Amino acid sequence: MTERRTARRVEIAVPVMCWGSAAQCLDGRTRDISESGVFLIVNHELEPNEPFLLLMRFPGHLPEENNELLWAYCRVVRIEPRRIHGDACMGIAAVVEQYVLPV
Secondary structure, eight states, X not given: OOOOOOSOOEEOOOEEEEXXXXXXXXXXXXXXXXXXXXXXXXXXXXXXXXXXXXXEEEOOSSTTSOOEEEEEEEEEEEXXXXXXXXXXXXXXXXXXXXXXXXX
16 A cells, blocks of 8 residues: 555544534544644544544643643544554544644
8 A cells, every 4th residue: 555645643642532523522642643633533533524623632741741732633644443552442544734832
């Protein structure tokens, strides 16, 4: 299979919260991110093409530093049912339409 991604993916697991069109808060974590997309592992399903708001929390550089927050406006492009440690969850591949750094 030929790789179709144009942006390099970075494997990183950080906590996330998502809000889809139903305004329900979904908890999860990233599996990998890039400048144009993200793959998430979440506890509920989103619909294909559904827009959602994503909040990622990155640890500070030093132990005493606060977490760094990053908001992203995303759209679901693929859903993959998964099992992690026997628990059912959803893999969500999404395109990032805009990143927003809090001021």
